[in-house]
Amino acid sequence: MKSFPVLVILSVLAGFVVYEGGESPIYASSQASEPSADKSNAAGAASYAEHCAICHGDNREGNLPAFPPLVGIGRQLKEPQIVELVHTGKGRMPAFPKITGDELTALLRYLSTSAAPAQAANAASAPTSVSAEVAAGNTVFQQNCAFCHGRDTMGGESGPDLTRSKLVIADVNGDKISEVVRNGRPEKKMPAFDIQGAEMTNLVAFIHAQAATAATKKGARKGVDVADLQTGNLEAGIRYFNAKCATCHSATGDLKGIASRFEGLRLEMQMLYPEDAKSKVTITLPSGEVVKGTIAYRDEWTIGIHDENNAYRSWKASKVRIVVDPGLDGHVALFPQYSDADIHNLMAYLQTLR
Amino acid sequence: MRFEFKALTIVVSSWLVLLSSPLLLRAQNLDPAMLLNPQPGTWPTYHGDYSGRRHSSLTQITPQNVGGLTLEWALQTNQNAIIKSSPLMVDGILYFTVPDNVWAVDARSGHIIWRYTYPPNKGHHIGHRGVAMYKGWLYFTSPDGHLLSLNAKDGTVRWNVVVADATLGYWTTMAPLIVGNHVVVGVSGDFDNLPGFLRSIDAETGKTQWQWNSTPPAGTPNTTTGGMTWMTGTYDPELNLVYWGTGNPTPVLNGKPRPGDNPHTCSIVALHADTGELAWSFQASPHDTHDWDAVEVPVLVDRDFHGQPKKMLMQSSRNGYFFVLDRTNGKSLLTVPFGPTNWTLGIDAQGRPIPNPEKEPAPDGRIIAPDEGGLTNYRSPSFDPKTGLFVVDAHPSWSLYFAKQADGEYGWAGADYGVWGKGVIEAIDYQTGKIRWSHDVGKDGSGAGVLTTASGLTFTGDAYGNVLALNTADGKTLWHAGTGGSIDSSPLAYEIDGRQVILTSSGSVLFAWSLPQKAAPPASAAIPVQKIPAHKSSH
Numbered sequence: 092m093k094s095f096p097v098l099v100i101l102s103v104l105a106g107f108v109v110y111e112g113g114e115s116p117i118y119a120s121s122q123a124s125e126p127s128a129d130k131s132n133a134a135g136a137a138s139y140a141e142h143c144a145i146c147h148g149d150n151r152e153g154n155l156p157a158f159p160p161l162v163g164i165g166r167q168l169k170e171p172q173i174v175e176l177v178h179t180g181k182g183r184m185p186a187f188p189k190i191t192g193d194e195l196t197a198l199l200r201y202l203s204t205s206a207a208p209a210q211a212a213n214a215a216s217a218p219t220s221v222s223a224e225v226a227a228g229n230t231v232f233q234q235n236c237a238f239c240h241g242r243d244t245m246g247g248e249s250g251p252d253l254t255r256s257k258l259v260i261a262d263v264n265g266d267k268i269s270e271v272v273r274n275g276r277p278e279k280k281m282p283a284f285d286i287q288g289a290e291m292t293n294l295v296a297f298i299h300a301q302a303a304t305a306a307t308k309k310g311a312r313k314g315v316d317v318a319d320l321q322t323g324n325l326e327a328g329i330r331y332f333n334a335k336c337a338t339c340h341s342a343t344g345d346l347k348g349i350a351s352r353f354e355g356l357r358l359e360m361q362m363l364y365p366e367d368a369k370s371k372v373t374i375t376l377p378s379g380e381v382v383k384g385t386i387a388y389r390d391e392w393t394i395g396i397h398d399e400n401n402a403y404r405s406w407k408a409s410k411v412r413i414v415v416d417p418g419l420d421g422h423v424a425l426f427p428q429y430s431d432a433d434i435h436n437l438m439a440y441l442q443t444l445r
Numbered sequence: 446m447r448f449e450f451k452a453l454t455i456v457v458s459s460w461l462v463l464l465s466s467p468l469l470l471r472a473q474n475l476d477p478a479m480l481l482n483p484q485p486g487t488w489p490t491y492h493g494d495y496s497g498r499r500h501s502s503l504t505q506i507t508p509q510n511v512g513g514l515t516l517e518w519a520l521q522t523n524q525n526a527i528i529k530s531s532p533l534m535v536d537g538i539l540y541f542t543v544p545d546n547v548w549a550v551d552a553r554s555g556h557i558i559w560r561y562t563y564p565p566n567k568g569h570h571i572g573h574r575g576v577a578m579y580k581g582w583l584y585f586t587s588p589d590g591h592l593l594s595l596n597a598k599d600g601t602v603r604w605n606v607v608v609a610d611a612t613l614g615y616w617t618t619m620a621p622l623i624v625g626n627h628v629v630v631g632v633s634g635d636f637d638n639l640p641g642f643l644r645s646i647d648a649e650t651g652k653t654q655w656q657w658n659s660t661p662p663a664g665t666p667n668t669t670t671g672g673m674t675w676m677t678g679t680y681d682p683e684l685n686l687v688y689w690g691t692g693n694p695t696p697v698l699n700g701k702p703r704p705g706d707n708p709h710t711c712s713i714v715a716l717h718a719d720t721g722e723l724a725w726s727f728q729a730s731p732h733d734t735h736d737w738d739a740v741e742v743p744v745l746v747d748r749d750f751h752g753q754p755k756k757m758l759m760q761s762s763r764n765g766y767f768f769v770l771d772r773t774n775g776k777s778l779l780t781v782p783f784g785p786t787n788w789t790l791g792i793d794a795q796g797r798p799i800p801n802p803e804k805e806p807a808p809d810g811r812i813i814a815p816d817e818g819g820l821t822n823y824r825s826p827s828f829d830p831k832t833g834l835f836v837v838d839a840h841p842s843w844s845l846y847f848a849k850q851a852d853g854e855y856g857w858a859g860a861d862y863g864v865w866g867k868g869v870i871e872a873i874d875y876q877t878g879k880i881r882w883s884h885d886v887g888k889d890g891s892g893a894g895v896l897t898t899a900s901g902l903t904f905t906g907d908a909y910g911n912v913l914a915l916n917t918a919d920g921k922t923l924w925h926a927g928t929g930g931s932i933d934s935s936p937l938a939y940e941i942d943g944r945q946v947i948l949t950s951s952g953s954v955l956f957a958w959s960l961p962q963k964a965a966p967p968a969s970a971a972i973p974v975q976k977i978p979a980h981k982s983s984h
Binding site: 230233234235237238241242246247248249251252277278280282283284285308310311312313314315319320321322356359360363364388390391392422423426427429431434435 | 525527567568569570571588636736785787803807808809810811812814817818843845847849851852853856857860862863864865887889907909911922925931
């Protein structure tokens with residue numbers, strides 16, 4: 092397809108600049124900063140460029156999840172550990188036994204320098220007390236994530252509080268966060284974001300910094316704490332359970348130990364509607380064959396199930412008889428009946444099922 | 446200069462006769478008088494016309510032949526951003542957007558004519574609804590709160606003005622509304638305690654003509670901030686009134702610092718088009734504490750209401766209520782829920798829901814219907830004149846709302862968690878609010894808006910990315926096609942080369958659907974150079 096170079100006039104910040112645009116526009120703002128080179132340590136930079144940059148990026152930004160960023164590696168590994176890693180390799184990382192002497196010293200010094208100026212420049216408006224990666228990550232977060240997760244990562248319109256997220260807590264250097272960001276969570280309506288290299292590293296650093304800050308606040312912390320959900324009455328909860336829940340559930344059966352598996356808000360949400368529960372279904376084929384399983388997909392035309400051997404099978408919905416176990420409908424039917432006290436009382440009871 | 450609509454309406458009909466001849470069409474030029482009575486087959490504004498009914502008069506595609514609908518072309522933006530905009534179609538060219546990007550596309554073939562990209566900026570890139578057109582100019586809002594006037598021929602920038610200060614926390618996503626030489630622009634910004642406003646900007650010069658503030662400046666005692674104006678409004682040329690919905694008050698979930706009704710947040714307002722002066726205001730959610738913007742399309746309908754001819758305004762509001770107002774004065778004709786709601790103590794004498802204080806967000810949580818996304822959201826409903834049905838993508842849902850001292854008194858100021866929801870396309874009888882039919886579209890719901898056509902079809906989508914054609918009379922599915930992604934925009938219809946096209950999107954792809962072309966020439970016939978036969982795929 093032919094593209095037309097067009098002359099576009101744009102205002103950038105206060106002034107007006109002229110640039111040529113087209114399929115790959117060049118921005119005045121991107122010309123401001125060159126990728127950095129530590130001029131006082133040309134030998135270290137050269138060694139890095141020769142041996143490391145192909146995987147860890149020109150600016151040590153990494154390429155998650157396969158290739159970790161090396162910015163700030165000195166805070167994670169001591170110098171002898173870095174030397175050992177360089178000399179012996181690890182996993183898919185090859186060994187570089189020939190990097191020794193002055194070159195090794197220069198490389199170590201290069202790796203110990205802080206973020207590249209190109210990243211720091213992105214964070215010009217951020218407070219200087221936080222590290223450059225975190226500040227630059229803040230910018231990425233505000234542009235892409237803040238609308239749903241809140242400016243401070245602690246929840247907002249439709250997106251959960253990331254500082255209380257199990258995935259964030261379990262994440263190491265972006266191994267889990269980057270995957271969710273790049274793939275999205277279609278089932279929860281989270282879109283995928285094309286965030287790569289240093290931008291991803293910075294974003295991960297910002298989220299972790301926010302989680303660390305939030306954790307220091309304890310009782311004065313924003314969001315829903317387990318302690319907030321303790322206003323119910325145990326006796327009333329047992330009565331409600333026996334009247335409304337016991338037809339399908341049992342405290343000594345399916346719900347045994349439920350409070351050990353979930354706590355706080357997660358327990359309450361699971362109680363109201365089990366998030367990942369799959370409806371059981373029985374399919375009768377035209378031949379008379381009966382297939383049982385759980386629904387994997389269902390629109391007006393197609394029914395897809397995982398059968399009892401966990402194999403995926405699908406049919407045109409109009410060609411088979413479909414009987415769905417109504418179990419989950421009971422949860423939906425209860426919504427209009429609950430008082431807020433009913434929910435708090437039920438929580439008081441479920442929390443005893445350890 | 447005041448725009449003389451009444452004089453113009455007299456000459457519009459004669460212009461239409463002239464314009465119906467293709468030779469006289471002036472390419473890429475939209476006289477604002479045309480908006481008073483858009484040519485059938487064009488789609489010159491966000492809503493298609495000033496009424497906001499999202500109804501097409503085209504009748505080539507019918508309930509009888511829609512089963513043969515097939516893909517004419519698809520256009521991939523190769524962007525991550527999901528298409529949420531409603532394209533314009535003027536003189537055979539489509540104009541559509543995602544944040545920071547505008548495309549002009551040949552409506553005949555789907556090929557890109559030009560693309561404009563706004564420079565990197567720190568604004569919120571949450572979504573973009575589209576552009577407006579006046580004469581040979583397009584009007585585009587940027588994530589950092591600017592309004593740009595672009596040349597429709599090549600996407601070059603004529604001028605760029607600041608509408609709202611992004612450093613304070615404003616951003617813009619909406620498609621402006623053109624009325625005469627007014628470019629009416631609304632703003633977003635409820636992460637901060639900021640006043641909302643609507644501004645009219647001169648289409649030629651970019652100078653501000655008027656501004657209406659929905660709330661007083663931050664810090665004014667005993668008042669609220671908020672009331673953002675982030676969706677495109679509608680317009681009645683006879684009354685010369687612009688109708689607009691306003692967003693939630695701030696802080697959002699904590700209502701304690703802002704006692705009272707919090708005017709003019711969560712409201713439908715009527716403003717004089719030439720001055721911005723408030724004619725009337727109707728509050729859909731007094732003292733909202735659930736983020737239920739009342740920005741959904743104010744749909745304008747002229748017909749009988751219980752035997753009396755009325756100029757009406759209808760809104761299916763995010764808070765779960767369907768409102769019918771007399772749009773000459775803002776008086777309520779009907780207020781009725783169109784799905785589960787549990788947050789009111791009843792309806793007051795003015796037709797406004799009375800919020801239950803017990804259902805304000807609390808430290809131990811409150812169960813609330815609908816959820817924060819609401820019983821419907823920004824995607825358009827449609828009014829079908831033939832059946833009198835108001836068709837809306839509804840989202841019955843339940844959620845938990847929390848707020849405690851540590852959440853503060855700024856911005857979001859609380860937390861909410863959706864528990865369950867599903868999507869249902871509902872056809873509402875506007876005189877009673879009764880649901881005539883409903884059509885399930887899947888768990889968690891669909892993001893597709895609704896288009897009705899004069900031939901009795903309703904186009905929308907389901908939660909799985911299927912485009913649907915329903916029979917408007919009974920809601921039964923007549924045709925579908927899987928598009929492989931989430932549908933987050935409202936369909937529209939246009940005509941080119943005498944053929945009706947239904948335009949939809951999913952993910953980052955635009956899809957143009959039409960009936961198969963007449964029998965192709967035999968394979969031995971000469972194929973014109975550069976003309977590749979369209980790839981046809983049956984669904």
